[in-house]
Amino acid sequence: xxxxxxxxxxxxxxxxxxxxxxxxxxxxxxxxxxxxxxxxxxxxxxxxxxxxxxxxxxxxxxxxxxxxxxxxxxxxxxxxxxxxxxxxxxxxxxxxxxxxxxxxxxxxxxxxxxxxxxxxxxxxxxxxxxxxxxxxxxxxxxxxxxxxxxxxxxxxxxxxxxxxxxxxxxxxxxxxxxxxxxxxxxxxxxxxxxxxxxxxxxxxxxxxxxxxxxxxxxxxxxxxxxxxxxxxxxxxxxxxxxxxxxxxxxxxxxxxxxxxxxxxxxxxxxxxxxxxxxxxxxxxxxxxxxxxxxxx
Numbered sequence: 014x015x016x017x018x019x020x021x022x023x024x025x026x027x028x029x030x031x032x033x034x035x036x037x038x039x040x041x042x043x044x045x046x047x048x049x050x051x052x053x054x055x056x057x058x059x060x061x062x063x064x065x066x067x068x069x070x071x072x073x074x075x076x077x078x079x080x081x082x083x084x085x086x087x088x089x090x091x092x093x094x095x096x097x098x099x100x101x102x103x104x105x106x107x108x109x110x111x112x113x114x115x116x117x118x119x120x121x122x123x124x125x126x127x128x129x130x131x132x133x134x135x136x137x138x139x140x141x142x143x144x145x146x147x148x149x150x151x152x153x154x155x156x157x158x159x160x161x162x163x164x165x166x167x168x169x170x171x172x173x174x175x176x177x178x179x180x181x182x183x184x185x186x187x188x189x190x191x192x193x194x195x196x197x198x199x200x201x202x203x204x205x206x207x208x209x210x211x212x213x214x215x216x217x218x219x220x221x222x223x224x225x226x227x228x229x230x231x232x233x234x235x236x237x238x239x240x241x242x243x244x245x246x247x248x249x250x251x252x253x254x255x256x257x258x259x260x261x262x263x264x265x266x267x268x269x270x271x272x273x274x275x276x277x278x279x280x281x282x283x284x285x286x287x288x289x290x291x292x293x294x295x296x297x298x299x300x301x302x303x304x305x306x307x308x309x
């Protein structure tokens with residue numbers, strides 16, 4: 014049942030990413046053509062940012078396709094962690110882009126650039142429509158997958174960018190104040206950076222096989238130790254293979270292992286959101302030493 018639900022979720026995410034990729038890729042072509050026709054460096058620069066979004070969406074989709082491959086002799090957990098690698102790469106790229114936006118805003122405040130408001134406004138409105146549709150498509154999948162969430166943040170950053178460009182184009186046309194454009198760009202960068210950092214931190218935590226976010230390891234250890242007949246819990250490890258797929262291994266020391274002990278362990282694990290658990294039952298005295306090492 015769990016495998017079926019994973020497959021269903023992956024297929025839904027793939028459909029969402031494919032639609033968003035088609036929308037964003039089509040608009041990228043329009044923006045590049047319009048940028049060359051109008052001679053607008055601002056539009057070409059924005060097209061460069063849009064290109065990173067297309068690459069991120071394509072990478073996320075590729076990660077899901079690879080992640081659907083079955084486990085084999087070299088990858089006993091399968092390839093699902095590819096999604097986390099993609100999320101980490103996307104988050105790193107987003108973070109770098111956010112820093113670049115802040116740097117570029119600083120440069121433009123020092124040395125103002127003439128902004129062509131008409132093509133800026135037209136393409137920004139088109140970009141807003143495309144990004145609204147893409148964000149709406151991706152928002153559902155972003156709740157259960159770091160990979161889709163990274164793609165969603167890419168699109169959301171572009172959506173805010175489109176809004177800022179529209180507002181900036183109107184204000185610049187009305188007031189002639191060119192500093193409005195870099196200030197709005199800096200505000201977008203400041204909005205994106207902390208959210209991107211959170212995503213990057215979550216991805217790295219999975220890659221380092223850290224305890225899943227939101228899980229209370231002490232409470233889990235206490236629930237296992239409270240099981241009938243269990244006198245000690247050691248070598249307890251909890252980690253995620255990919256988004257929402259948590260694993261547990263533990264050694265339980267007991268004098269009188271009951272016939273239903275393993276069933277009770279799985280019940281405790283499921284209460285803590287862990288789908289797969291592997292437990293070793295030991296008599297007293299077999300373990301001595303530091304946590305994480307078994308000394309027979």
